[in-house]
Amino acid sequence: MNLLNVIATGLREIWAHKFRSLLTMLGIILGVSSLVAMSAMVKGMELGLKEALAAMGGLEKIRVESQIELPMHQRHLQDRVKGVTMPDVAALKNSAPLVHTITPSVEIWGRGSRTVLGYKDKTARPFSFSGTWPSALDINEHVIEHGRMFNEVDDEMARAVCVIGTGIRDQLFGDPDITGEEIIPIGETITINRQPFTIIGMFQHYESEEARKERLARMEALKQRGGPQRDDNPWSRAKGGHFAFRLKNNTVYIPLNTMLLNFQSGTNAVSAANARLSSLQMKVSDIDYLEKALQQVRNVMMMTHQGLEDFAFRTDEDWATEINRTISDARMSGGIIAAISLIVGGIGIANIMLASISERVREIGIRKSIGATTGDIFVQILVESMVLAMLGGLLGLGTSYGLTQLIGHYAPSDNAPVITFAAMFFAFAASVAVGVVAGMWPAMKASKLHPIQALKYD
Amino acid sequence: MALVELRDIYKIYHLGGEEIRALDGVSLDIAEGEFCSIIGPSGSGKSTLMHILGCLDSPTSGTLKLDGLEIQNATSRQLAGIRNQKIGFVFQFFNLLPKLNVLQNVELPMVYSGLNARQRREHAMEALRQVELETRSKHRPSQLSGGQQQRVAIARALVNNPRIIFADEPTGNLDSHTGELILDMFRRFHREGRTIILVTHDPEIAAVTPRKIEIRDGKIAQNLDRTLAGLDREIALASHT
Numbered sequence: 001m002n003l004l005n006v007i008a009t010g011l012r013e014i015w016a017h018k019f020r021s022l023l024t025m026l027g028i029i030l031g032v033s034s035l036v037a038m039s040a041m042v043k044g045m046e047l048g049l050k051e052a053l054a055a056m057g058g059l060e061k062i063r064v065e066s067q068i069e070l071p072m073h074q075r076h077l078q079d080r081v082k083g084v085t086m087p088d089v090a091a092l093k094n095s096a097p098l099v100h101t102i103t104p105s106v107e108i109w110g111r112g113s114r115t116v117l118g119y120k121d122k123t124a125r126p127f128s129f130s131g132t133w134p135s136a137l138d139i140n141e142h143v144i145e146h147g148r149m150f151n152e153v154d155d156e157m158a159r160a161v162c163v164i165g166t167g168i169r170d171q172l173f174g175d176p177d178i179t180g181e182e183i184i185p186i187g188e189t190i191t192i193n194r195q196p197f198t199i200i201g202m203f204q205h206y207e208s209e210e211a212r213k214e215r216l217a218r219m220e221a222l223k224q225r226g227g228p229q230r231d232d233n234p235w236s237r238a239k240g241g242h243f244a245f246r247l248k249n250n251t252v253y254i255p256l257n258t259m260l261l262n263f264q265s266g267t268n269a270v271s272a273a274n275a276r277l278s279s280l281q282m283k284v285s286d287i288d289y290l291e292k293a294l295q296q297v298r299n300v301m302m303m304t305h306q307g308l309e310d311f312a313f314r315t316d317e318d319w320a321t322e323i324n325r326t327i328s329d330a331r332m333s334g335g336i337i338a339a340i341s342l343i344v345g346g347i348g349i350a351n352i353m354l355a356s357i358s359e360r361v362r363e364i365g366i367r368k369s370i371g372a373t374t375g376d377i378f379v380q381i382l383v384e385s386m387v388l389a390m391l392g393g394l395l396g397l398g399t400s401y402g403l404t405q406l407i408g409h410y411a412p413s414d415n416a417p418v419i420t421f422a423a424m425f426f427a428f429a430a431s432v433a434v435g436v437v438a439g440m441w442p443a444m445k446a447s448k449l450h451p452i453q454a455l456k457y458d
Numbered sequence: 459m460a461l462v463e464l465r466d467i468y469k470i471y472h473l474g475g476e477e478i479r480a481l482d483g484v485s486l487d488i489a490e491g492e493f494c495s496i497i498g499p500s501g502s503g504k505s506t507l508m509h510i511l512g513c514l515d516s517p518t519s520g521t522l523k524l525d526g527l528e529i530q531n532a533t534s535r536q537l538a539g540i541r542n543q544k545i546g547f548v549f550q551f552f553n554l555l556p557k558l559n560v561l562q563n564v565e566l567p568m569v570y571s572g573l574n575a576r577q578r579r580e581h582a583m584e585a586l587r588q589v590e591l592e593t594r595s596k597h598r599p600s601q602l603s604g605g606q607q608q609r610v611a612i613a614r615a616l617v618n619n620p621r622i623i624f625a626d627e628p629t630g631n632l633d634s635h636t637g638e639l640i641l642d643m644f645r646r647f648h649r650e651g652r653t654i655i656l657v658t659h660d661p662e663i664a665a666v667t668p669r670k671i672e673i674r675d676g677k678i679a680q681n682l683d684r685t686l687a688g689l690d691r692e693i694a695l696a697s698h699t
Contacts, residue, residue: 005569016557366553369514370614371542371570373535451514455553 003383010384013356014391024352025392027345028431032396034341035427037403038334040417042327044210044408048415049323051208052244053316057140059287062099063314064088064280064297071309081310083276088304088311092282095300098293099282103139105132106259107278117168117252118191124171127250129192130278131259139281142248147186147201154200155255160262162192163201167249177218195262197254206248210416290315339430345392346434353385353442364446365454378447385439386432393431397424460487460523461621461653462511467520469506469676480506481517482676488655490621493648494669494683495656503676505626508657512545512624513537525621542571546615550627552607554599554614560586561595564613571618585613589643605636612643622653629663641666 014021053059066083089104108115108129117124130136134149150161169185176182189196207215260275284293294313301311357364364377372380404417411417469481480503488494498504509515510522513529516537522530525544529537546567547553554563564582573581586592589609599607608628615623625644629637641663644654656667664670672680 002572012557362553363555366555367566367570368538369512369541369547369553370567371538371618373538373570375535376538376570452509455514455549 006380006383007387009380010387013384014388017356020352021388021391024348024388025345025395027348028342028389028392028434029345029396029399031338031342031345031434032393032427032431033400033403035335035338035430036397036400036419036423037407037417038338039331039423039427040400040404040419041407041411041415042330042334043420043423044411044415044417045330046323046327047418048208048210048242049326052242053319053323055141055206055242055244055248056316056319057281057283059290059316059320060283061139061316062282062284062290062294062297064282064301064311065314066276066278067310067312074308077308080306080308082274082305082308084278084280084311085274085276087274088277088280088301091300091304092280092297096293096296098286098289098296099284101135101138102280102282103133103135104256104277104280105130105136106256106264106275107131108263114193115252116193117172118194119172119185119188122172124168126165126168126252127247129252129254131254131256131263133256136253136281139283140248142251142253143204144201145204146184147199149201150253150255155257158255158257158261160195160197160258161200161254162190162197163203163253164199165203165249165251166205167246168252169202170249177215192252192254193263203248203251206245208242208245211245290317338427342430342434345431346389346438349385349388349435349438350442352388353381353439354445356384357381357442357446360446361449361454361457364449365451365457368449368451369455374447377449378443381443381446382436382439385442386435389431389435389438390428393428396431397428400424400427461490461492461525462486462488463521463523464511465521467507467510467517467522469503469510469515470518479676481510484520484673484676484678486671486678486681488622488653490653491648491651492669493644493654493656493667494671495658495664495667496671496673497658497661497664498673498679499659502673504657504659504673506676507673508624508626508655511622511655512547513540538570542567543618544621546618546620546623548608548611548615548623548625548628550630552599552604552611552631554607554610556599558599559595560591560597560599560602560610563599563610564617567614567618581617582613585617586610588616589613603636604632605639608632608636608640609643612640616647622655623647624655624657626657627659628656629660630658637663 064084068081068083070078070081084104086104089102092099092102109127115126115129117126133155134151136142137144137149144163147163149163150159153159154161164185169183170176172190173183173185173188184202185199186202188199190199191197264275282297284290294315298313302309305311364372367377367380401419404419408416464484464486467481467484467486468479471478471480482503484507496504496507506515510517511524513524513532514537516532517530520530521528524540527540529540532540541547555566558566561579561582564585565578568578568581583592583595586595589612591606591609591613594602594606594610599610602610608631612628615625623644628644629640632640644656645666648654654667656663658664669683670680671678672682
């Protein structure tokens with residue numbers, strides 16, 4: 001008996017009991033669609049998190065931060081703590097070839113800091129306010145869209161210039177979402193803690209891919225709507241998705257020397273050379289040498305700090321590990337739920353197949369009496385079960401699309417679900433496997449029927 | 459050489475510790491082209507004999523040769539092949555598959571012998587012509603009368619051109635007129651040279667066959683071949699009544 005015939009027989013049998021088959025398939029449909037939707041959701045989450053990771057400088061970035069507290073065994077040397085200083089930059093440049101783009105910075109973090117930006121009657125608080133070198137642009141994956149970055153001359157002269165993110169612009173000059181047109185405040189003078197600074201550059205607007213799509217759609221809608229401006233609270237929604245993007249948009253950079261001279265009390269032109277920095281940031285040339293590079297930097301700095309461990313390393317490796325763990329946890333828990341519904345679906349199929357063969361004992365007897373072998377009957381029942389599961393699987397793939405759209409509608413923008421081909425393939429394969437497993441026992445039972453007993457059965 | 463050779467066939471069942479000898483040492487030869495009936499009251503073992511002859515069941519002991527093949531030790535797979543190729547069954551209750559149409563029912567044995575769709579169709583239509591039902595090929599069994607259903611079953615039995623046709627009470631579920639038509643059909647096939655074995659409890663039906671094997675309590679009680687005995691049909695009938 002060839003396979004085509006067997007499949008046709010199976011389809012006929014399923015068609016003969018349309019409603020029963022549909023109910024049976026429902027389990028598989030739900031299982032497959034939840035498997036695909038779950039995987040799409042996790043994938044969306046993963047993409048969102050990885051995008052944020054890349055926006056923060058990626059895995060190649062190393063931060064060395066000043067530590068005020070020494071480790072326990074060095075506590076008696078507490079009065080000699082200097083933290084990270086400019087001489088470290090020079091030492092690393094000369095002696096640590098595994099890292100490049102070494103960038104010192106003095107950072108004032110957080111919206112709770114006392115940094116206040118002002119323009120006319122408006123004020124704003126940046127997330128991050130740093131005095132740094134022009135190379136901070138490369139380190140932190142910033143892109144200047146308007147104007148220019150300050151350069152070495154600006155730094156040397158400690159000029160009162162700044163480069164801002166779009167978030168600052170939104171707060172001080174107006175949000176294009178609300179005003180309907182983009183304001184480019186290059187050349188404007190704002191105050192930073194009441195000292196005047198000229199804006200010479202502005203970064204591009206950072207956002208996740210999904211947030212960008214959403215924003216463009218909103219802009220389109222705004223254009224069509226026209227009319228008077230709507231009052232829209234910019235803090236009411238998570239603009240730009242992940243925190244990483246909002247952080248970058250709410251950044252102000254000024255030259256390092258300007259920072260040291262204007263904002264660090266008690267620093268003058270001489271002591272600026274040895275002032276304590278918040279951090280050194282640098283990049284590893286090759287991610288495979290991350291461990292070795294860390295060791296190298298550590299060795300150099302232990303020399304310049306005379307053995308004092310008043311610095312600490314921070315990489316995004318932990319963050320990346322964290323992302324991977326979160327993803328695999330989410331995948332695991334979602335997978336278990338989907339697997340359970342697939343198993344329930346499989347039990348449904350096994351149940352209906354058992355019912356179906358006990359209705360068809362006589363048919364099996366007839367088939368055997370005219371020459372069907374045990375194997376023929378086994379294959380017939382197994383294929384029927386598989387066809388049932390596969391139909392369920394295909395329908396499930398169809399509904400998973402709808403389900404994913406539905407979830408996407410409610411999910412935060414940078415977690416928008418992404419259906420992958422692998423997930424669909426896997427879910428379909430799982431439904432086939434469920435069909436095989438569910439059909440095994442009924443098929444065995446049917447094929448073992450003795451032809452005479454089966455023929456006598458009513 | 460006989461088409462079927464049975465030697466000392468025993469079929470013993472155990473029911474609740476009790477031994478039931480359904481067949482108790484049956485030896486029998488049936489030659490090619492014979493039309494014979496196996497007759498006996500219910501419980502006599504005639505059905506068991508037919509099942510063993512028809513390779514639906516295997517004997518407890520004894521040897522069985524069918525068309526030169528020793529089959530008492532055949533595997534279930536080999537038995538299925540023999541049933542498919544060498545044997546055609548006609549049952550009392552027709553045993554057609556209700557979900558398939560007439561043509562598909564007749565094609566079924568060829569599905570298992572692996573013929574392609576075109577050959578299956580040709581052979582099935584030919585078999586339906588022999589039972590004069592070629593116009594009903596698209597009907598469901600439930601749309602046919604009992605006699606027509608039995609003719610479909612006969613077409614299905616014929617379609618693989620088997621060496622023997624077994625008919626188990628083929629008229630048992632039909633009125634006497636229709637039954638007569640079915641028996642006529644068997645007679646015609648006999649004249650065409652087919653080997654037919656008819657199982658019945660009805661002496662009137664058994665009377666139409668040249669040879670009559672009577673089973674009682676698992677043993678052959680009478681093995682009467684009127685042609686060999688030199689008796690003509692009239693005498694045989696007279697002696698019977």
